[in-house]
Amino acid sequence: MPRPSVWVTVLRAGLSHSLSQEGCRSGITVNEKRGKARVNISEALGNGRRRQVPLSIDWAPENVDAIREATLAIYRGLVAGQPVEVAIEAVAGEPEAGISNAGPINWPALIEAFRERKLGSGEIKPTTWTNIYARRMKVILAAVDRAETPVQLLEAIAAPWASQPGCRGRQLQVQQTAAILRWGVDTGRLPAEWAPPLDLSPYVGRKREAAAVTTPLAVGEILALVETIPDSKWRYAFQLLSAYGLRPEELQHLELRGGRLWCTYSKVSSRGRTEPRPLRLLPCDRWAAEWNLEANYQADRLPPMKPGLGADAMGLYMRRRELWTELRQRYEAEGEKLVLYSCRHAYAHRAHTLCTMLPTKFVAAAMGHSLETHLAAYSRWIGDDEVDAAFERAAQRMEQLETA
Incomplete structure (x- = not known):
């Protein structure tokens, strides 16, 4: 049997997801019959009788949503207690599965x-x-x-x-x-x-002024902020952000696996879905290694945060810190911007300017995003000084290879 087209797979997966949200895990499927969509109803849903409902919708990728909506309409009718024939008649035979452009828009x-x-x-x-x-x-x-x-x-x-x-x-x-x-x-x-x-x-519209550039925190600023955070739970959260370059939301998705600290957060974007990853300290960050964050990790050491709102909670807490406010004002005076992501930006900046032996693709993997995303986000911090230094290191390496 030939494999279904990609759009058919998407249709069936989307339909299955929508049905499961409404409490239906099986018993209703769709397929093609003579160029049209057909809904198949199991005996359990069809009052002891299997039903095959032809729709007037063409079996084509542009009709994915229409087919799914028609199928859901039939299922909802059945769940509402309508006789099978009534639920089917409400959809089958109507152009575009009952979707009409006439009258007011719902x-x-x-x-x-x-x-x-x-x-x-x-x-x-x-x-x-x-x-x-x-x-x-x-x-x-x-x-x-x-x-x-x-x-x-x-x-x-x-x-x-x-x-x-x-x-x-x-x-x-x-x-x-x-x-x-x-x-x-x-x-x-x-x-x-x-x-x-x-x-x-x-x-x-168009902004009247150029947007402030979010810049990375310096190591000295990170250490000073840690010293001024009075609450041990929020201090621990800030240390984790700074040491591992985490997204604020990832604080709620940490766990120990085989003695290593992992982030299980899955971010969905146009480039795909991120995978769980082990967290790694940068070789240049001895100050972070001294914190022993991995060895001392316990979930209850972190402050309570509502799912999906970790960044809001931590951002509010940090804005109440005097040193954070002073740094924000100084950054703004220089046309820059201080946010929680400045800890993550700082991790990337240190990786490229201090740990120069680390290939960019490995830094991207450690931070939990694609190489394309990494380059798009962090290449703007690679100035002429960094480029000159990189070329000088490459020249020195070539000389060593030639004289070896």
């Missing part, structure tokens, strides 16, 4: 379908939707009553940021609004006239 249903698509495809995690997408979807729902066109909607979305052109929050809100409009049109959930404009720059 925006909450559109957003819910968008959420299921994002989660079902594995593109994002549920926590990402909750922490990042959900609040921006609420903004869209609050603005749709004032908009009759995509341009009006984008203008309403951008209005609260009128005094902050180009800011990151405004950019993300506009981009996610355009994304759901584009997806809605592509899947037939919205009329074609709701397609967003290709150029979003007028709605995002």
Whole structure:
């Protein structure tokens, strides 16, 4: 039997995920029959009789969402106690699985379908939707009553940021609004006239000033901050961030495996999903080795933090520290920016400027991201002095090889 196409695999995986969220683990599947989609219902769901429901939807990759929504509609009808024939009739034979562009747009249903698509495809995690997408979807729902066109909607979305052109929050809100409009049109959930404009720059705006550059903390600053943190749990958390170059969220995903400290955090991005990794101190960081963080690790030594909100909790705590505030003000005066990620940036900076024998790809692996991400994020800190020093070391190495 030939292997299914990639889009078919995505369809079935997404459908299985959506069904499992509604309590259905088996008993309903989809396949192709004479170029159309067909829903297969097991005896358990079909009141003792297997059913095969032909849909009027073409079995094609552009109809992944329509097929999934039609199947879910049938299942929901069955769960609601409708007779099998009624649940099937509500969907089967209707163009585009009951999706219609006539009448008012059901925006909450559109957003819910968008959420299921994002989660079902594995593109994002549920926590990402909750922490990042959900609040921006609420903004869209609050603005749709004032908009009759995509341009009006984008203008309403951008209005609260009128005094902050180009800011990151405004950019993300506009981009996610355009994304759901584009997806809605592509899947037939919205009329074609709701397609967003290709150029979003007028709605995002342009920053009047250059953004402050997030810079790495110096070792002396790290050690001074550790000395001024009075709470032992928060001090331990800050030491872990600084010694291993962790993302703040990763503090809640640490465990000991065979005597080694591991990070089990999985970050999903366009470049894929990160894998669990053992944590490593840089060879140049003797000060970090003296802390014995790995040997003394215990989860209860860390402060309590809500899942997904570790960075917020620690950021709030650090902003209440006098030395942290002084450093932030000094950084800002120099056109730079101090944030928790400055600890992670400092790890990368030390790796490239002090531990020059470490290949970049290994530093990226130790930090838990791809080489492409690493180069994009940290190459801007490689100045002319570092480049000159690297070339000088290479020349010295060549001379040693030639005279050996």
